[in-house]
Amino acid sequence: MSEEKQNCLSGFRKQIRSKVEAQHRADEISVFRRELALLQQEQVLVLTHEQQTDVARYHEKVLRYLAAVFDIDATTKEKQLTLGLAITASLGTLALAAGVFFFYSQYWGGLPTSTQVQILAGAPFLGLLCTTVTAMIRRSAPLARLPAVITWLCFVLNVFFLGRIYNCFPAVSFMAAYAAFAFILAYAVTSRLLLAAGIISASCFLAALAMMWRGWYWIGFYEHPEHFFTAALLFFLLSLIPHRSSSGFSSAYRICALLLFFLPVLVLSSWGEISDLKLPVEHIETIYQLVGFIGSGLFIAAGIFAGWNETVNTGYVFFTFFLFIKCYDWWWDWMPRYQFFLAIGAVAILIFMGLKLLRYLVLQQNHQRLSYK
């Protein structure tokens, strides 16, 4: 009997690969325990004493294993404390990053060039060493994100200030280096902040490359929003790759991809003159307004279908943005202010009612499906 249980546990160990999955499993156990207690109280399901003991023992083993390997929070109190830790760590990261930046800007001029170069080149290595040591200590592994972020910042300052000291001309390859370093550190310590830094750097690099291919000066890449669409597509495709051991990365990729797509569309729908399309400005703006409306609608639908909450939410945000911009274009100039805001309120209520109807229809459909079964 005990061998059987041991096998059960080893099978379950293979299924759990990340902290998020472990936490999810612990939460499921907690919900199951509450529901079982209720069912027994209502006399719907009555387990024998032996069965109850077996289940409780198995769950204890599972929770002990998850707590030891993934450092999960088994109770609500633990969860609250972990949230406090995360907030403190984030604030600490920001404070340390600001400290490093202001150190460079405050005392920099008073140091000889050789010392400057030693500090610049040495700081990221020191940061990397701190990250490695923190990651090696099992229970403080999540804290490794803090030195990792500082390390990335030191690396950016390293490249930037070396370029300033030696009067180097700006090069597009440095952005690729920032991106590569951020991605490596992000995957090493499972940091979404570093992943976002990597995505931003890589998007700027791709947009700058597009500029160079056209024979234009690459630093002006931000003046051509359409060049960000390639990065949006790339990161959306990357989000489809399962990231089981890097929890939250798929949704982070999706959010960034949507921002890289919708922000340029939003800009181009109002300022068509900066587009690369060889069409009259009014046509360009109309095209991008349509792309914005249809695109956000499609992403909301895709998000609901695939169960991507972040895609649905981002889609809603941009749909609302496009709608209000359009309302502004149509009504702001010829309506009195109070009428404009009343109209906006009416539109918001109409959308609310539409969504409510949609929710009702989905619920009806689910009820029908359940009654057929």
Add this chain to the structure above:
Amino acid sequence: MTRRTLLLLLAACILLVGVNYSIFLHVKSNRKGQPKARLWLTERELPMLRNPGFEEAGLRLELHWRVLGHEAAEDRHGTPFWLTGEKLRRLGFSVDPLSADRQRENLRPEKRPVYIVFEQNGPAFKEAVRRAGQLSAEENTPAQDNSDDRSGRASRLAAYKRVELEERSLSRLFAVDAGTHPEELEKFYSNSSQYFILPGVVQVQVRKEDGRTVVSGFIDSIHLSSIHVPLKFRSAIESLVTRHSQSSRQLQTPRYAVLLSCGQDWEPWIEAVGPVAD
């Protein structure tokens, strides 16, 4: 710590080494051998740049350069007389001979990376002084001289001050040419104590002038607008500036001179600092 984490941190370490090595290699190759240009610039061309937010962040010298326009010397935002249709075409801009309105519609304000030739204290500067002198002379013609009104006197004074500024205070560094291949420019401007080349950006502009559309270019920016001053030269510059302090009402004359060298990739560095020779 998992094996994957360890491998990734190792990769990060390799990347760090690689990037730093490539920067130092680049700096070394730039400064190897005889510099491509070696010239003395003064405070007129390289005034001190201080970022008010970062007082202690070090000293950088800002490269002040000008262009010679069709009528007079202009600041760096001006339109150089040599940056016209044919030159723009050779720099890669599509300046087709279209009708005025179509041209205005079709010509996008695109920017192109180019190499710009800078001339220190050369014919362009002499021409700027000559034009300022000519303007002053025109203002002082007997007919103008007799005019007793206040605006006439003010414009004569301004013209006189302009000559003085040109001769003693304004930058003598002029952007005189641009091309897409630095090697060709190097051959043409071979005097290394007077000319140097820096990469920059040229932008086209389309404007209406007397009812017709004029297409011209201007230098949008250069890739290196300021130069780092190492600590050993910083104290020398600061002591020269303190010794010859000037009030803001005075004509700002140069107090220090800097020997600037440009390496194989045209990236400059300061080699020496000294007082301005009389």
